[in-house]
Amino acid sequence: MPEEMDKPLISHRLVDSDGSLAEASNEAPKVGILGSGDFARSLATRLVGSGFSVVVGSRNPKRMVGLFPSAAQVTFQAEAIDSPEVIFVATFREHYSSLCGLSDQLAGKILVDVSNPTEQEHLQHRESNAEYLASLFPTCTVVKAFNVISAWTLQRGPRDGNRQVPICSDQPEAKRVVSELAHTMGFMPMDMGPLASAREVEAMPLHLLPSWKVPTILALWLFLFFYAYNFIRDVLQPYVQEGKNKFYKLPLSVVNTTLPCVAYVLLSLVYLPGTLAATLQLWRGTKYRRFPDWLDHWLQHRKQIGLLSFFCAALHAIYSVCLPVRVSYRYDLVNLAIKQVLTNKSHLWVEENVWRMEIYLSLGVLALGTLSLLAVTSLPSIANSLNWREFSFFQSTLGFVALVLSTLHTLTYGWTRAFEESRYKFYLPPTFTLTLLVPCVVILAKILFFLPCLRHRLSKIRRGWEKDSAVKFTLPMDHALTQKTSHV
Secondary structure, eight states, rough: HHHTTOOOOSSSSBBBBTSBBBOOOOOOOOOOOEEEEEHHHHHHHHHHTOEEEEEESSSSHHGGGGSOOOOEEEHHHHHHSSSSSSOOOOOOGGGGGGGGGHHHHHHTOOEEEEEOOOOHHHHOOOHHHHHHHHHHHHTSSSEESTTTOOOHHHHOOOOOOOOOEEBBOOHHHHHHHHHHHHHHHHOEEEESSGGGGGHHHHHHGGGGSGGGGHHHHHHHHHHHHHHHHHIIIIIIIIIIIIIIOOOGGGTTTHHHHHEEEEEEEHHHHHHHHHHHHHHHHHTOOSSOSOOOHHHHHHTHHHHHHHHHHHHHHHHHHHHHHGGGSSHHHHHHHHHHHHHHHHHSSSSSOOOHHHHHHHHHHHHHHHHHHHHHHHHHHTTTHTTTTSOOHHHHIIIIIIHHHHHHHHHHHHHHHTTTTTGGGGGTTTBBBBHHHHTTTHHHHHHHHHHHTTTTTHHHHHHHEEEETTOOOOOOOOOOOOHHHHHHHHHO
């Protein structure tokens, strides 16, 4: 619906030359609203901007008239429901009973319930708000809709928020009418079935980032593991074996050492399930068998895992910039200068270390920049503007480049430390050696899949070939073009 998205929030034919809202045309479809709260005001603004004639019913219209657009008529509830066939009920559940006196006037009309229960109310009541409203007004047709849309989205337009509007009702004609209304307002209606589905629809706004729960727990556990590991190596070991107090490193230094470990491992976990899925398809010889549930859920959470990886990497960059500001860093720098004077070393320069740090920092900046592109292109507003090949290039090809750059960044940091006995504190290997395990497996698997024998077989499987099938299957002659354009 590009033409709907480009439509201005307030229709030009409703705006006077001085910028104020003019009276709506009598020929415009009339819609009623019962309620005068924040959501009702935002809903009236959006309806007026979409070309509807809006009548708002309030218990105190004189006090509320100044809060609504001038094109919307604000009157008493009984007068507001006379002519409109579609009436939005923008009141809380406990106020439904106050509308029972209007039941005769509401007979035969479509009531759109936009209310949302609290989490406690949702658990307390067995029936949804929409079903309760339908029981109070049996002569009306109740439709559940617009409860997942915020007042901000209604005011700013669907381009700045979620466009999907779940709709459910027992009457198909009523759903059609409300769906067309939502479409005209610039939203995307979704048929959720009968009114019995309203309880499920009302539960949607109660979920706090449901797709982020597992990735966040994973990132938290990784952070706790690597933080404890770095604490043992960098703080506890010097204190126990050398008597040095380095607990001051806990708030910043140990955190900064932990964040890149978490970011690096999370980034590798974004591409590991794709590698496992390809391996399963090669082993089974078909793409028509479902993946295990754990792998299927893992594949669905890759976007969230990738964004958490970028978040940890960005924090690591900020923490690294703050390191020279620490007082402890200044003391270390002064102590190093005094030590240099005492040992009569006038020139302290190790060529290998200089080059290593230059390359290490450059690779880190490149990896973070590439990861930033991945994070930006995963945003819906950006992803929707890309075709499939462009999106695949950013998220797959460029993502693998980010993983390789991060691996080189880690290897340059480690250099020869993995082979120095003094680096194994409490017999624990350096932290960077642990983080390399999963990424190296992913990179090695990707390299193997580039071999002609595996790449050709995997391409045939993804185009419908099956190992035990009697049907002969040949790839097109331009196999390279097939790899770029086919995503079946």
